[in-house]
Amino acid sequence: MQRRSELVFADVDGKSLDALAPRERILKTASDLFYRLSINSVGIDRIIAESGVAKMTFYKHFPSKATLIASYLRHQKAMWFQMLATATEEPGLSSTGRVLAIFDAIDGPLRAPTFRGCSITRGLAEFGPEANTPEVQATIAEYFAELHEFVASLIKPLDLDNPERAVVQILSLVQGSFVMAQSLPGLGIVEANREAAELLLEHALSE
């Protein structure tokens, strides 16, 4: 009996596994296993067994495990950016409010008992510079570059003296929140870091 994924699957969410098309069934099963256990410790055979699909069907949709891993990471990235966009584009928010909305958005997910850290940062832990899986590494690199870009676009309207410093600080507080929530849950982490971010932005604005 397989457990339902806690990860957000926009168009997939809610449907039972066997109501899904094979490709989605595979990706959903793999995402759940990869996130819960780690990528390298989950084999193709297990994903095939738990998604109830034939091996040939798997290899028709994903020519290699690396392809599946890259799809997994791209999917996680898309979900995460969609969540960020929704939160920060809320109407009526001030410019600093938009930055702080990141923390409001992650607070819930990071408190979930199924939370295991940032899936992409954990992917980087397994597929660093010396791995030879270019598609996977490129996906990871794009994620971090785009996240930086995204936060920079939120900071820009504040017209700070040193915007790049603020971007680094906010990003660090976000990434730090992920690691902390994974390793030492239950300390009001996001609340503390939201307050830190607020103070840092206030101070930067008054310079």
Added chain:
Amino acid sequence: MQRRSELVFADVDGKSLDALAPRERILKTASDLFYRLSINSVGIDRIIAESGVAKMTFYKHFPSKATLIASYLRHQKAMWFQMLATATEEPGLSSTGRVLAIFDAIDGPLRAPTFRGCSITRGLAEFGPEANTPEVQATIAEYFAELHEFVASLIKPLDLDNPERAVVQILSLVQGSFVMAQSLPGLGIVEANREAAELLLEHALSE
């Protein structure tokens, strides 16, 4: 028989590999491979081959791969805490100076081109709650608990209204620095986060 502690590394650093005793040779080779590539992607056979040791010798010193992994993580933890202790116990430092000394200490290592993130956080990415390697998971859990304890002990003398919040903020900035340096190097990360920490402590002190 006086067995050399595995946590002692002073006499290991600097010597060429084949001048070391087998156990140290194995641990050093494994540490290098685990850190560069990830733990699960490096097999025993490769560690044995690169450390120039016989398989029987390996299994005499490390009854299982999990034992080796735990030794690796304990060794990393010891090095890191020793570095922290050295930096924060520097004479002449104020109480806040001790906290900020953490950032001064990590700045260099995080800029190194060989830096690949925190070895223990990366270990957690591979050996989370659902792995069945109790020794490894216990080592990781101890690390995070002790790191929290350590920072709390530095914050305590400041006598803040809300010390736990400051602890979380400092820890987050540290962990965030590690992730950032790993994923987006070259942005003056530690400098920015040291300034953030300073501001946060100043503000907390004036409450």
Added chain:
DNA sequence: AGCCGCATAGACAGACCTGTATATATTTGA
């Protein structure tokens, strides 16, 4: 009806994994 595309089922190859066994050599220390 009949065909085509997709899914299933499962065997199989070849590489790699952890861990053990056997037999030989080398170091060490009493």
Added chain:
DNA sequence: TCAAATATATACAGGTCTGTCTATGCGGCT
């Protein structure tokens, strides 16, 4: 010096890994 402890070299067992192959079933479309 000589025996015990330790290291070496290598073969092997049994499992798991990714990826391929063959053969079969089934549903939709013309």
